[in-house]
Amino acid sequence: MTVESTAARKPRRSAGTKSAASAGAKRTSPAAKKSPGTTGAEPELVQLLTPEGERVKDATYDPYVADITPDELRGLYRDMVLSRRFDAEATSLQRQGELGLWASMLGQEAAQIGSGRATRDDDYVFPTYREHGVAWCRGVDPTNLLGMFRGVNNGGWDPNTNNFHLYTIVIGSQTLHATGYAMGITKDGADSAVIAYFGDGASSQGDVAESFTFSAVYNAPVVFFCQNNQWAISEPTEKQTRVPLYQRAQGFGFPGVRVDGNDVLACLAVTKWALERARSGEGPTLVEAYTYRMGAHTTSDDPTKYRADEERESWEAKDPILRLRTYLEASNHADEGFFAELEAESEALGKRVREVVRAMPDPDHFAIFENVYADGHALVDEERAQFAAYQASFADEGEGK
Amino acid sequence: MAAEKMALAKAINESLRTALDTDPKVLIMGEDVGKLGGVFRVTDGLQKDFGEDRVIDTPLAESGIVGTAIGLALRGYRPVVEIQFDGFVFPAYDQIVTQLAKMHARALGKIKLPVVIRIPYGGGIGAVEHHSESPEALFAHVAGLKVVSPSNASDAYWMMQQAIQSNDPVIFFEPKRRYWDKSEVNKDAIPGPLHKAVVAREGADLTLVAYGPMVKVCLEAAAAAQEEGKSIEVLDLRSMSPVDFDSIQASVEKTRRLVVVHEAPVFLGTGAEIAARITERCFYHLEAPVLRVGGYHAPYPPARLEDEYLPGLDRVLDAVDRSLAY
Ligand SMILES: Cc1ncc(C[n+]2csc(CCOP(=O)(O)OP(=O)(O)O)c2C)c(N)n1
Numbered sequence: 065m066t067v068e069s070t071a072a073r074k075p076r077r078s079a080g081t082k083s084a085a086s087a088g089a090k091r092t093s094p095a096a097k098k099s100p101g102t103t104g105a106e107p108e109l110v111q112l113l114t115p116e117g118e119r120v121k122d123a124t125y126d127p128y129v130a131d132i133t134p135d136e137l138r139g140l141y142r143d144m145v146l147s148r149r150f151d152a153e154a155t156s157l158q159r160q161g162e163l164g165l166w167a168s169m170l171g172q173e174a175a176q177i178g179s180g181r182a183t184r185d186d187d188y189v190f191p192t193y194r195e196h197g198v199a200w201c202r203g204v205d206p207t208n209l210l211g212m213f214r215g216v217n218n219g220g221w222d223p224n225t226n227n228f229h230l231y232t233i234v235i236g237s238q239t240l241h242a243t244g245y246a247m248g249i250t251k252d253g254a255d256s257a258v259i260a261y262f263g264d265g266a267s268s269q270g271d272v273a274e275s276f277t278f279s280a281v282y283n284a285p286v287v288f289f290c291q292n293n294q295w296a297i298s299e300p301t302e303k304q305t306r307v308p309l310y311q312r313a314q315g316f317g318f319p320g321v322r323v324d325g326n327d328v329l330a331c332l333a334v335t336k337w338a339l340e341r342a343r344s345g346e347g348p349t350l351v352e353a354y355t356y357r358m359g360a361h362t363t364s365d366d367p368t369k370y371r372a373d374e375e376r377e378s379w380e381a382k383d384p385i386l387r388l389r390t391y392l393e394a395s396n397h398a399d400e401g402f403f404a405e406l407e408a409e410s411e412a413l414g415k416r417v418r419e420v421v422r423a424m425p426d427p428d429h430f431a432i433f434e435n436v437y438a439d440g441h442a443l444v445d446e447e448r449a450q451f452a453a454y455q456a457s458f459a460d461e462g463e464g465k
Numbered sequence: 466m467a468a469e470k471m472a473l474a475k476a477i478n479e480s481l482r483t484a485l486d487t488d489p490k491v492l493i494m495g496e497d498v499g500k501l502g503g504v505f506r507v508t509d510g511l512q513k514d515f516g517e518d519r520v521i522d523t524p525l526a527e528s529g530i531v532g533t534a535i536g537l538a539l540r541g542y543r544p545v546v547e548i549q550f551d552g553f554v555f556p557a558y559d560q561i562v563t564q565l566a567k568m569h570a571r572a573l574g575k576i577k578l579p580v581v582i583r584i585p586y587g588g589g590i591g592a593v594e595h596h597s598e599s600p601e602a603l604f605a606h607v608a609g610l611k612v613v614s615p616s617n618a619s620d621a622y623w624m625m626q627q628a629i630q631s632n633d634p635v636i637f638f639e640p641k642r643r644y645w646d647k648s649e650v651n652k653d654a655i656p657g658p659l660h661k662a663v664v665a666r667e668g669a670d671l672t673l674v675a676y677g678p679m680v681k682v683c684l685e686a687a688a689a690a691q692e693e694g695k696s697i698e699v700l701d702l703r704s705m706s707p708v709d710f711d712s713i714q715a716s717v718e719k720t721r722r723l724v725v726v727h728e729a730p731v732f733l734g735t736g737a738e739i740a741a742r743i744t745e746r747c748f749y750h751l752e753a754p755v756l757r758v759g760g761y762h763a764p765y766p767p768a769r770l771e772d773e774y775l776p777g778l779d780r781v782l783d784a785v786d787r788s789l790a791y
Contacts, residue, residue: 164591164768215768218594233595234553235525268524270556296525298501304524370500426769436763443732443762451761451773454783 107308109322109354112329115382117390119329128333128340134397140181140328141392142406144173144385147197149410150206153417154196154213158363162421163213167194171326171358174384175291177201178331179353182339183259186227188249190242190260193231194291198261202228206413207420216427236262236269239288243275246284246342257342258286259335265296267312268304276316276348285342287335288313288350291325293357298370313350325355326384356382429455468651474507474644476618477583479652480625481508481545485515491629492537493520494530495547495583504549505585505644527557534580535565543579543629551586552595558603565634566609577632581625586614587678587728588775589642591768598765599729604636605706605738612706613659614638616680618648620703623656631659640678660704662712668698671722671788674713674739676702679726679776686781697785705735713739714746721752722791724784726776731759753791756784 110125151169158166169176172194180201183189191198199209203226211220212231219230232238242260249256266272267290279286290309294301301309313320319341323334331353338349356379360367392398433448471479484491493508493515499522502509512520523530527548534544548554554561561582568578588597605612611633615621621639628635657663665680666687673683680701687697700716702708717723723743725736736757743755758776766774 165593212593212767215591215593217767218764233593234556236556265525268526268529270526270528296496297504298497298499299522299525303522364504369502427767429770429773432761432763432766432770432774441762447761447763454780 107311107322109324110330110334111324111327112333113327113387113391115326115387117387117394119391119395122330122333125330125333125337128336129329132329132332134395137388137392138398138402140177140332141385141388141398142409143177143181143197143200144328144388145406145410146413147177147200147206148173148385149414150200150417151196153414154210155359155363157210157418157421158213163210163363164215165213165362165364167213167362168357168359169194169196171356171379171384172291172293172353173197174328174387175289175325175331175353175355178328178333179259179261179289179335179351182332182335184256184339186254186256187339188227188229188242188245188256188258190229190238190245190258191231192235192238192261192263192266193233194263195231195261199226199228202226204228207417207424210417210421211424214421214424216424217431236266236271236275238262239266239272239275240278242286242288243279243282243284243348246279246286246348247282249285250282255343256285257339258284259289259339260286261289261291263296264290264292264294264301264309265299265304266290267309276313276318276350279348280317283345283347285345286348287338287342288348289335290350290352291355292352293325293355295357295361295367295371297361297365298367308352310350310352313348318348318350320350320352322352322354325353326379326382326387328384328388468649468654470647471618471650472645472647473615473618473621473640474505476622476650477507477625477639478509478511479650480622480629481511482514483652484543484545484626484629485511485519488543488629490541490543491519492542492544493547494523494534494544495521496523496525496530496549498522498547503547505641507583507585507639507644508547527553527555528560531557531560531565531580531582534582535560535568535578538578538580539576543581545581545583545629548582548584550592550596551584551598551600554582554584554600557582561604561610561634561636562607566607569633570609578634579629579632580634581628581631581637582634583637583639585641585644586638587640587642588765588771589678591771593768594765597768597771599638599727599760601636601638601705601727602729602734605735610634610636610706611660611704612636612638613704614640614677615703616640616643616665616675616677616701617646619650619654620701622650622652623654624659624703627656627659638677642678643681646681660707660709662700662702662704662709664698664712664716665701666697666699668720669696670720671695671724671785672698672700672713672716672720673724673726673781673785674700674702674716675726676705676735677728679728682776682778683726683781686778686785689778689782690785695785695789702735708735708739708742710739710742710746713743717743717747718750721750722788723747723751723755724758724781724788725755726758726781726784727760728775729760730762731757732762734759753788756788758784 176197180198310320499512740755
């Protein structure tokens with residue numbers, strides 16, 4: 065495409081162009097009994113808080129949350145409430161036309177906050193596109209997450225600032241990046257760890273299988289955190305696997321654990337355990353957080369085409385936020401004042417998110433040509449110049465009037 | 466049956482339905498193609514009517530989808546697979562390029578690979594990254610593959626029938642932003658050959674060649690140019706491999722000017738091949754160099770910039786003006 069010095073012109077553009085969360089369940093060892101996901105007999109899972117908000121004992125994982133203070137428990141609650149509020153705000157901003165698309169995390173707060181809070185600053189996180197709660201834990205300003213959903217950028221934050229990588233839309237790709245990064249940590253002799261997030265659907269991708277292979281072979285310090293939210297758009301987990309996902313790890317030579325993904329305490333404990341294994345040179349772990357996607361896959365999706373309402377209702381009874389609240393209240397760790405203050409903070413967050421999004425400017429047109437290469441490229445330079453001349457031809461016309 | 470007005474997506478749906486009905490070897494495969502009917506509802510209702518054995522919801526694994534389709538084809542089936550969006554074909558690219566494309570030749574012609582790979586492609590729907598790309602040149606470059614793209618409902622219906630009947634693998638690019646555009650489909654018509662270009666609008670002064678989503682833009686540009694007294698011919702290429710150079714040549718010999726338009730990046734794109742061939746064939750007929758309008762050598766931009774990136778009426782008319790100025 066070439067644009068020569070053109071005469072001024074007018075724009076002629078035409079107008080319009082399961083019940084896994086059974087109370088009191090105990091942790092399941094990787095060599096647990098084989099229970100194909102399709103039989104309905106689900107394996108047990110690690111749980112520290114029942115859906116009724118009762119604290120249950122677990123000899124293996126209790127030590128990882130033994131020293132948790134009431135303050136920290138309130139902090140986990142706060143994280144879940146605020147990240148849910150942020151998520152809800154984004155959903156309504158999409159409805160109002162401010163965002164092109166939104167992938168809600170509703171129902172997955174415990175899995176994300178529990179695992180996110182288990183990470184250390186020097187750890188590195190590789191998310192998919194739904195880890196808004198993990199981003200929150202890493203200190204990423206939530207409004208940064210909205211740029212790509214608004215359509216103003218294809219990423220929108222510097223991954224190195226919070227060691228939180230860019231969202232990855234191509235399913236499963238990031239698990240290999242996480243493995244490679246973890247291999248680098250080992251080469252550097254550092255004791256950081258990596259955590260890679262992905263979904264139950266993603267577990268079918270070749271990349272994910274290859275990342276399991278590499279991480280096992282190189283004993284990479286990586287935690288694979290699979291949020292099994294039961295669905296990959298319209299396809300239930302049975303369309304991806306015949307064995308519970310956490311059991312996959314065994315075949316690759318590392319442990320897999322299934323945790324109640326709606327139990328923030330259990331998610332925190334299990335992830336800490338897995339990260340400590342990684343740090344101490346014991347290699348990868350697969351954590352399957354058994355949870356549920358309460359909303360649609362994204363705002364473009366219509367779950368009524370493939371999913372029964374009763375299913376969601378059964379999971380609402382296991383709501384992660386309610387569960388911790390019941391526990392906090394019963395153990396006198398939080399009073400009315402705490403909840404009222406948090407409500408006000410939540411309102412303020414919602415307001416800020418709305419304001420920032422509405423004020424988010426469209427990108428400069430020349431952003432198309434920015435950062436295509438780190439060292440520059442003659443063709444990009446040429447096309448940018450042509451684009452500039454073409455744009456200017458309209459401006460000239462405007463001035464001529 | 467008389468001609469019926471329907472949307473392009475519906476025309477593909479009806480075409481798939483006809484194929485499933487007439488040939489028990491035809492299978493539909495892909496992510497979410499069953500109960501949901503695909504994210505664009507192109508396979509809506511097919512699983513309900515033909516069952517889970519014929520319309521198969523696959524695991525979320527593109528290499529798996531194409532690789533198993535190859536095996537099914539070796540066993541005598543005719544799989545029509547759906548890749549959910551353009552940017553997600555790459556996990557399957559290895560299977561397509563190293564296996565699907567070459568197996569017929571390696572088997573000395575003794576096996577056939579009648580696999581159709583449907584890919585909704587192109588921009589203009591305000592999507593996030595990997596949902597708006599036009600990778601057709603990457604496939605057209607590979608010998609052994611046929612690459613086509615309809616621009617309207619009638620072609621979508623007939624070209625899909627022909628692609629499924631083809632004994633060669635066909636990459637079937639569906640212009641997603643035209644899915645909801647309606648036009649006449651006559652199921653009793655006798656369609657032209659799959660790889661033949663068609664004149665979408667007659668003209669005398671210049672030829673615009675386009676395919677898929679850009680045909681509509683070029684028709685609008687030709688109408689706008691008409692008001693300025695310019696007579697523009699629009700050729701709907703329909704097939705990027707093989708390319709019907711004879712039809713392009715015939716048009717250029719008449720109009721003496723050629724502009725090729727596509728959404729994909731211009732550099733090493735379909736337009737580059739057409740420009741080179743037509744320059745060889747029509748050197749003495751041409752009054753102006755063959756010009757190209759298309760995407761930039763840059764990643765597909767965020768949605769708020771796609772109107773600047775995608776060729777619109779103005780950029781096509783600008784190229785028309787430049788060609789006519791020679
Ligand atoms: C390689 C690839 N294929 C298809 C898609 C389209 N797609 C986006 S999300 C999705 C389902 C993902 O399910 P899962 O991995 O379980 O994650 P969830 O969205 O449920 O969190 C699909 C098929 C994609 N983004 N990438």
